[in-house]
Amino acid sequence: MNVDAQKPMTENRSEICLEQCFHPETVERVSGFMASREDLLAVAELFKALGDGSRMSILNALLCSELCVCDLTMILKMTQSAVSHQLRVLRGAKIVKSRKEGKNVYYSLDDPHIAMLIETGFEHVREERGGGDV
Amino acid sequence: MNVDAQKPMTENRSEICLEQCFHPETVERVSGFMASREDLLAVAELFKALGDGSRMSILNALLCSELCVCDLTMILKMTQSAVSHQLRVLRGAKIVKSRKEGKNVYYSLDDPHIAMLIETGFEHVREERGGGDV
DNA sequence: TTAACATATGAACAAAGGCTCATATGAATG
DNA sequence: CATTCATATGAGCCTTTGTTCATATGTTAA
Known part of the structure; x- marks a missing residue:
């Protein structure tokens, strides 16, 4: 979660990479292709919320x-x-939604994208372990 | 990243949830459905690696x-x-792969699942901001 | 209202994670 | 071989995060 990146790139250039090392057109093209900082952070937050063993179990x-x-407490x-x-955390990331019924609160996945993710x-980790490639 | 869960559940039950609160068949059924601890951790690791602004930018x-x-350094x-x-981190999570060519190392996404994820x-975050539901 | 119970939350602490700085590795070139 | 450049890595620092413990909130029932 940084993506600050707002320091003057002029200075950057001289420290890190002299002008001949990179591919200017590629850099230009890809820079134009990049998603907005806002979207990038939102997606990162989404995956971060998915990126924990306990939450993945839930x-x-x-x-x-x-x-x-209470069921979750038992199961996990x-x-x-x-x-x-x-x-x-999951609620904050809009990954699950909740429904209150009496004393209990019922949780479920918020939308189909989540299940797909x-x-x-x-699939990815199973294939990776299984074969190597698809 | 905990998912330890190997403490005796007998004791757990008495502390947390008395027997009448939960839905025993549901708990039973879902417990049977759960992925292996190994897979859960692997998926969590995968998402964790995706869950950072800098890495998502990359x-x-x-x-x-x-x-x-060097290109990445410039772009980001x-x-x-x-x-x-x-x-x-991304390499460790098998999210990107690298290819060496002279002094440079070229990186690319490891497999199609990654791009899909x-x-x-x-899509998810854009729709969420845009409409509320699909 | 009081008691019992399901769920939520704040504080505190330990562990994990990302960044910077300095330096190592390894390839090309003089 | 020595230098230069691209990339990798280890140490240290500071922030973030997940858990526990204690407690608050809110609902149902006596």
Whole structure:
């Protein structure tokens, strides 16, 4: 989470890479192609929220069924507090949504993209271990 | 990255959730559905590696073209050292691959899943900001 | 209202992560 | 071989993050 990048590039150039080393047109073209800083950060935040073992376990469970916090606590064998804290992160990232029913709060995946991301992730790591390439 | 969960659940049950609160069949069913701990951690690691602004910028650039470290340094206006460190993380996560040519090392996305993940991520955040739902 | 329970949250602490600086490695060139 | 340049890496520093513990909030039932 930096992407600051707003320092004068003139100075940068002299320290790091003398003018002959890089490919100016490529750099130009790719620079033009880059997503907005805002989008980049948003996507990074999304993946960061997916990038934790506990949260991935929660999501894996929610992939199967809507669940209340207590169920999750049982399934993941984690503290209720830890589960709640992680659900907060997931809620903040709009990865899960919640629904209140009496004393219970039921969580589920927020939208189909999320399920797709998670499933693609699993595919990727399984193939990687399995064969090497596809 | 915890997912330890190997403490005796008997004790857990009495502390956290008395027997009447949860849905035993659901818990049972979902527990059976869960991916292996190994896969969960691998996926979490994958997303964690994607979950950083600097790395997402690198990947966004690589989505467009194969690039050497120096090009990336220019495009992202980051230190060469910082870029190299992040490329190491990406390499370790098998998200990018590298190819050496003379003094330069060229990086590119490792496989199509990666591009798909990133693009789905962008779609998600754009739709989220744009409309609210699809 | 009081008690019991499900969930949320704040503080504190330990661990992980990203950046910079300095330096190492390894290739090309004189 | 010595130099130069592209890239990689280790150490140190500071920030972020995940967990636990204690407690707050809010809902249902007695």
